[in-house]
Amino acid sequence: DIQMTQSPSSLSASVGDRVTITCRASQGIRNDLGWYQQKPGKAPKRLIYAASSLQSGVPSRFSGSGFGTEFTLTISSLQPEDFATYYCLQHNSHSLTFGQGTKVEI
Amino acid sequence: QVQLQESGPGLVKPSETLSLTCIVSGGSIWGSYWSWIRQPAGKGLEWIGRIYSSGTTNYNPSLKSRVTMSVDMSKSQFSLRLTSVTVADTAVYYCARGGLGGPPDPWGQGILVTVSS
Numbered sequence: 001d002i003q004m005t006q007s008p009s010s011l012s013a014s015v016g017d018r019v020t021i022t023c024r025a026s027q028g029i030r031n032d033l034g035w036y037q038q039k040p041g042k043a044p045k046r047l048i049y050a051a052s053s054l055q056s057g058v059p060s061r062f063s064g065s066g067f068g069t070e071f072t073l074t075i076s077s078l079q080p081e082d083f084a085t086y087y088c089l090q091h092n093s094h095s096l097t098f099g100q101g102t103k104v105e106i
Numbered sequence: 107q108v109q110l111q112e113s114g115p116g117l118v119k120p121s122e123t124l125s126l127t128c129i130v131s132g133g134s135i136w137g138s139y140w141s142w143i144r145q146p147a148g149k150g151l152e153w154i155g156r157i158y159s160s161g162t163t164n165y166n167p168s169l170k171s172r173v174t175m176s177v178d179m180s181k182s183q184f185s186l187r188l189t190s191v192t193v194a195d196t197a198v199y200y201c202a203r204g205g206l207g208g209p210p211d212p213w214g215q216g217i218l219v220t221v222s223s
Contacts, residue, residue, distance in 0.1 A: 001167060034209025036151075043200055044151065046211040055211070087151055089209045094164045096141070096153040096205055 002026050002090055006099025019075040021102045023088035028068045032092035035064055035073045039084045108133035110201050110214035118221050124188040128201030128214060135159055135182045141205035142186045144197040156205035157184055196221045
């Protein structure tokens with residue numbers, strides 16, 4: 001199985017801050033990675049696919065980068081509605097795996 | 107646009123079988139992969155498996171011995187069966203489109219399944 005190590009598990013930030021979340025794959029996954037945002041009681045919402053492609057309708061302050069084993073989700077200027085939990089997901093192998101999640105708190 | 111809706115019992119007894127269905131509307135079930143994902147309360151997401159419209163499946167190795175997925179093209183729905191459930195299977199279960207060629211999207215709203223006697 002491909003393991004996804006996501007860090008940090010939580011972070012505290014303020015409105016306007018630049019936030020970076022990292023996912024590391026246990027083996028190369030090309031760019032077969034997506035990022036999701038989840039708010040309490042809601043289904044996850046896809047933000048990024050193919051490691052760096054922005055989902056339609058998602059604000060441009062969200063961006064993704066990386067290839068192979070190292071991936072990053074960046075929020076350039078944190079907004080009040082961005083406080084949520086974020087997950088990465090690899091879909092390179094026959095068994096998909098999520099990162100452990102990063103809770104972004106005020 | 108495609109919408110998904112999970113349905114099934116919200117309470118299952120230990121050792122019994124959990125059965126859920128996902129109804130697809132707003133688009134065809136043909137020609138896509140469809141995934142099941144779950145999330146225990148306060149914990150992270152776990153991918154359970156996926157099924158192609160032809161019936162081809164891939165399962166999470168940790169659940170493979172207990173999972174069966176099926177698809178019913180005529181009803182535009184796909185299903186999950188998880189046998190021999192325990193309290194550890196208590197979770198919100200989501201269905202979603204995709205899981206091959208791209209991360210799943212969109213997702214259903216989720217259904218809480220509690221395993222308890």
